[in-house]
Amino acid sequence: MDASNKSDDVGKTLETQAKAFFDSAPSLHNSHEITQKLIQFIQHNSSSLARRIVCVTSGGTTAPLEQLCVRYVDNFSSGHRGAISTEYFLKAGYAVIFLHRRGSYQPFCRSIPDDPLLECFELTNDLNIQVRKAYSEAVKRAILDHHTAVAGGHLLKLPFSTIFEYLQMLQMIAISMRCIGLRGMFYLAAAVSDYYVPWKNMVEHKIQSGPPLLDVKLFQVPKMLSVIRKDWAPQAFCVSFKLETDSSILVNKANAALEKYKMHAVVANELATRKEQVVVVTSAEKITGMRDNSESANDVENPLIKLLSKRHITYIEDSGR
Amino acid sequence: MDASNKSDDVGKTLETQAKAFFDSAPSLHNSHEITQKLIQFIQHNSSSLARRIVCVTSGGTTAPLEQLCVRYVDNFSSGHRGAISTEYFLKAGYAVIFLHRRGSYQPFCRSIPDDPLLECFELTNDLNIQVRKAYSEAVKRAILDHHTAVAGGHLLKLPFSTIFEYLQMLQMIAISMRCIGLRGMFYLAAAVSDYYVPWKNMVEHKIQSGPPLLDVKLFQVPKMLSVIRKDWAPQAFCVSFKLETDSSILVNKANAALEKYKMHAVVANELATRKEQVVVVTSAEKITGMRDNSESANDVENPLIKLLSKRHITYIEDSGR
Numbered sequence: 001m002d003a004s005n006k007s008d009d010v011g012k013t014l015e016t017q018a019k020a021f022f023d024s025a026p027s028l029h030n031s032h033e034i035t036q037k038l039i040q041f042i043q044h045n046s047s048s049l050a051r052r053i054v055c056v057t058s059g060g061t062t063a064p065l066e067q068l069c070v071r072y073v074d075n076f077s078s079g080h081r082g083a084i085s086t087e088y089f090l091k092a093g094y095a096v097i098f099l100h101r102r103g104s105y106q107p108f109c110r111s112i113p114d115d116p117l118l119e120c121f122e123l124t125n126d127l128n129i130q131v132r133k134a135y136s137e138a139v140k141r142a143i144l145d146h147h148t149a150v151a152g153g154h155l156l157k158l159p160f161s162t163i164f165e166y167l168q169m170l171q172m173i174a175i176s177m178r179c180i181g182l183r184g185m186f187y188l189a190a191a192v193s194d195y196y197v198p199w200k201n202m203v204e205h206k207i208q209s210g211p212p213l214l215d216v217k218l219f220q221v222p223k224m225l226s227v228i229r230k231d232w233a234p235q236a237f238c239v240s241f242k243l244e245t246d247s248s249i250l251v252n253k254a255n256a257a258l259e260k261y262k263m264h265a266v267v268a269n270e271l272a273t274r275k276e277q278v279v280v281v282t283s284a285e286k287i288t289g290m291r292d293n294s295e296s297a298n299d300v301e302n303p304l305i306k307l308l309s310k311r312h313i314t315y316i317e318d319s320g321r
Numbered sequence: 322m323d324a325s326n327k328s329d330d331v332g333k334t335l336e337t338q339a340k341a342f343f344d345s346a347p348s349l350h351n352s353h354e355i356t357q358k359l360i361q362f363i364q365h366n367s368s369s370l371a372r373r374i375v376c377v378t379s380g381g382t383t384a385p386l387e388q389l390c391v392r393y394v395d396n397f398s399s400g401h402r403g404a405i406s407t408e409y410f411l412k413a414g415y416a417v418i419f420l421h422r423r424g425s426y427q428p429f430c431r432s433i434p435d436d437p438l439l440e441c442f443e444l445t446n447d448l449n450i451q452v453r454k455a456y457s458e459a460v461k462r463a464i465l466d467h468h469t470a471v472a473g474g475h476l477l478k479l480p481f482s483t484i485f486e487y488l489q490m491l492q493m494i495a496i497s498m499r500c501i502g503l504r505g506m507f508y509l510a511a512a513v514s515d516y517y518v519p520w521k522n523m524v525e526h527k528i529q530s531g532p533p534l535l536d537v538k539l540f541q542v543p544k545m546l547s548v549i550r551k552d553w554a555p556q557a558f559c560v561s562f563k564l565e566t567d568s569s570i571l572v573n574k575a576n577a578a579l580e581k582y583k584m585h586a587v588v589a590n591e592l593a594t595r596k597e598q599v600v601v602v603t604s605a606e607k608i609t610g611m612r613d614n615s616e617s618a619n620d621v622e623n624p625l626i627k628l629l630s631k632r633h634i635t636y637i638e639d640s641g642r
Binding site: 062065066070071072073074075076102103106108109114115116118121122123127129131139140142143144146147191194195211212213214215216217218219220243245271 | 460
């Protein structure tokens with residue numbers, strides 16, 4: 001009895017924290033438009049096509065320190081993992097909602113330089129634009145694959161910047177995906193702020209730079225992973241990520257997350273080796289996914305998405321019995 | 322006597338702070354390559370061409386909270402001001418060292434969507450790449466202008482991310498520009514961190530997200546504007562920026578900066594109206610620059626750079642007498 005009361009208490013505390021977060025967050029200015037896009041996208045892919053749909057989150061969220069925001073705390077994340085995973089999910093037959101940090105890395109751009117417009121193209125003598133030879137194949141492939149995904153209605157890209165935008169949009173997506181039940185997946189690769197300044201505590205204007213020491217008090221962001229599983233989309237297959245710089249605590253942290261947030265899988269990765277290998281931790285197994293340099297698609301995301309797609313199918317079959 | 326002693330003390334304190342900052346900063350891994358590029362660029366533009374050279378800084382700097390950095394404090398800045406100003410400086414005959422935040426807005430891209438590769442181009446039926454009609458002129462202009470500037474050796478782009486990289490690179494640029502004396506200009510439009518965590522105080526690994534409240538203590542970044550004027554490039558014409566969200570304190574802050582850091586001009590701008598108007602404050606005058614919608618180049622940077630270029634010429638002539 002004691003234990004169950006305790007877990008009820010934790011649930012209530014989280015609910016209170018989540019409510020406080022959403023009540024105080026500045027509202028999304030384009031929520032109507034986003035809702036419309038989501039409904040159409042999910043309907044298109046789930047009705048006649050009966051595709052599985054995955055929400056891939058990607059890039060870091062910001063936590064503003066001022067309401068008229070000049071300074072913010074940011075989480076490092078280029079968005080490579082989410083962008084490349086999106087490509088493999090599409091290849092595996094999923095429709096993808098790509099919830100990404102504005103300006104972060106985009107799917108299909110891995111062989112393209114950072115500044116493609118100015119580096120990949122040149123003008124001919126008669127002032128026409130042509131692709132530089134070195135980039136010709138990469139650019140063609142990127143444009144073709146991207147257009148195919150968008151034209152087929154299998155890729156929906158939604159950008160965010162702040163933790164307030166991110167969590168409100170994630171909530172909208174999760175609630176919209178309830179109707180597809182087991183066929184939904186959340187692949188939560190975004191680097192989400194652990195700490196933030198609640199909107200009401202925030203100063204309106206830019207913090208002045210007078211004092212020699214600035215003391216910033218940050219509050220914990222409610223752990224919404226539990227809320228997705230419990231309330232928003234309880235049937236969806238949920239995969240979260242654990243990134244650490246210290247390998248000695250990594251797998252323990254992943255195991256703890258699996259249990260605490262009731263994830264179906266946790267992908268553990270270390271900052272220094274995250275492009276070479278990841279460990280997928282589920283309640284039944286612990287599988288290391290390595291980058292395979294003998295394959296042409298030699299990203300660690302290739303075996304990772306293959307594995308998760310299989311586990312998702314098993315999950316659908318097992319739950320359907 | 323008292324006053325001069327006091328100012329000496331301030332000078333010494335700043336020198337100590339600056340020394341402590343550079344001594345503790347992680348060293349740039351590509352400093353040799355940057356030095357080589359700078360020497361070539363300055364030599365090319367100053368010897369036979371006798372161009373004026375401006376160092377435009379652009380975008381925000383980050384202040385990492387961890388040595389193996391996952392979290393950092395960032396300063397909001399898209400880099401529009403610096404990028405567009407670079408175009409007008411080139412037009413006015415300057416050579417430009419564009420010291421910009423990695424991934425921030427680039428010169429010549431103002432009419433191009435955020436994701437140019439995937440939005441501006443399409444494949445023809447025979448799988449060739451062509452520019453979508455709507456973007457044809459903008460893309461041609463961007464590529465042509467950029468290539469002309471780079472091919473002529475008048476534009477050098479150097480990227481930074483952290484406050485440590487930024488200040489070390491700014492120092493290298495300033496010292497390299499000493500030799501062109503009065504013909505150098507610094508146009509310091511970057512949003513530089515006011516506060517940071519000194520490298521030695523920083524934890525090595527990612528801060529764990531256990532405690533409900535995180536207390537971050539940030540120290541003031543030494544005011545390097547004074548050091549540029551006093552030590553690094555004492556003859557160069559120096560322009561700094563003052564951005565505030567509160568208009569009531571803006572011009573006073575600009576005046577204070579002019580005096581305190583011995584700038585030749587301070588550009589005062591308010592967050593909400595910064596694309597419509599700026600106020601240029603010098604010791605002799607206060608001139609409002611407005612965006613002129615009747616001109617084809619209707620940015621506020623157009624009149625701003627014209628004005629600064631004129632003041633720079635007057636400065637060269639007056640100092641040369």
